[in-house]
Amino acid sequence: MDVKFLNPFIQAAVEVLKTEVDANAIRGEISMHKSALTSDDITVLINLIGDVYGVVMYGMSTSTCLNLVSKIMGQEFAEFSTLAQSGVAELGNVISGQATIRFAEAGHKSNISTPTVLNGKGVEISTLDFPRIVVPLETQFGVLTVHLALREKRTLETPLMNMTISQDES
Amino acid sequence: MNVKFLNPFVSSAHDILHSETHESVQRGELRLETGLYQTDDATVIISLIGAVDGTVFYSMSNGSAIQFASALMGEKFDTLNTLVQSGIAELGNVITGQASMRLAEAGFESNISTPSLIIGRGASISTLDYPRLVVPLTTKIGSLTIHLSLRENPNNNLKTPQIGIPTAFESAKS
Numbered sequence: 225m226d227v228k229f230l231n232p233f234i235q236a237a238v239e240v241l242k243t244e245v246d247a248n249a250i251r252g253e254i255s256m257h258k259s260a261l262t263s264d265d266i267t268v269l270i271n272l273i274g275d276v277y278g279v280v281m282y283g284m285s286t287s288t289c290l291n292l293v294s295k296i297m298g299q300e301f302a303e304f305s306t307l308a309q310s311g312v313a314e315l316g317n318v319i320s321g322q323a324t325i326r327f328a329e330a331g332h333k334s335n336i337s338t339p340t341v342l343n344g345k346g347v348e349i350s351t352l353d354f355p356r357i358v359v360p361l362e363t364q365f366g367v368l369t370v371h372l373a374l375r376e377k378r379t380l381e382t383p384l385m386n387m388t389i390s391q392d393e394s
Numbered sequence: 395m396n397v398k399f400l401n402p403f404v405s406s407a408h409d410i411l412h413s414e415t416h417e418s419v420q421r422g423e424l425r426l427e428t429g430l431y432q433t434d435d436a437t438v439i440i441s442l443i444g445a446v447d448g449t450v451f452y453s454m455s456n457g458s459a460i461q462f463a464s465a466l467m468g469e470k471f472d473t474l475n476t477l478v479q480s481g482i483a484e485l486g487n488v489i490t491g492q493a494s495m496r497l498a499e500a501g502f503e504s505n506i507s508t509p510s511l512i513i514g515r516g517a518s519i520s521t522l523d524y525p526r527l528v529v530p531l532t533t534k535i536g537s538l539t540i541h542l543s544l545r546e547n548p549n550n551n552l553k554t555p556q557i558g559i560p561t562a563f564e565s566a567k568s
Binding site: 227260261262269271272273274277278279305309310313335336337338339340341342343344345347348349350352353354 | 430433439440441445447448449476478480482483505506507508509510512513514515516517518519520521522523524559
């Protein structure tokens, strides 16, 4: 996976966290994983399709999630209700949407899927042969971990255009 | 969720399971669920973006996953190892790909995402306000349950604008 996909997501996440919940997110240590991800309490999963494709996951603990959602919605959440689910899904959606806008500006057009919210600690999420870049973002509400398993689509046009046509000299 | 999206998936899954396992495939009772989906041992998740938007899950037990992967790859497996995982992810990919071709023939062009796989029972997955149409398919060697959480999106017919308009037509228009 190409590291150039990392920054748009980090920037988008930091910005969205700042505007939505007024959090100063501090980036933790970046790591690369080939194995399956063992889920935290809550994972928001969003697929990308297009020039950049793959899956992005946002993992967090239940308390972090409730803190973030309470702040976004301006209402206290004590449990992970359906409203809280849609709140955290929307957070993932906004971050991914912002990141794809940045990709598009850099010439990589992609679309994002509807979010899927996984609730349950300890199940394995495999991105198969896509390695993951993992970035923890620390805020006063808790840690939001961004997992990126993305790839760039190789366009067919370049090799086709470079094909040399042999000249018949006879 | 629109029931017209069901048949492309059920018939693709039926055809592919039948051709891979050489067993007859029975369709179980169809139901609509709005609550959370409790994961089975293995779940393949694939998203659709385009004229049909949403997510498809293929869930199965450990035993079924191993049997399907063994049939698919012509090799005997005993555990849900990474090879089996990529086998069932590919099964989900092929079914979804064929279903999306059938949907495109019906005028709903969509792109499908890469598959993700959830291994582990008992987590719950929410598709938010998208209800799910659930169809179990059973063969002699194992069963596969399809969960469709799809929606029609007439504003997002992806492929048509992607085909560039020839410049000759474009200048003629202006």
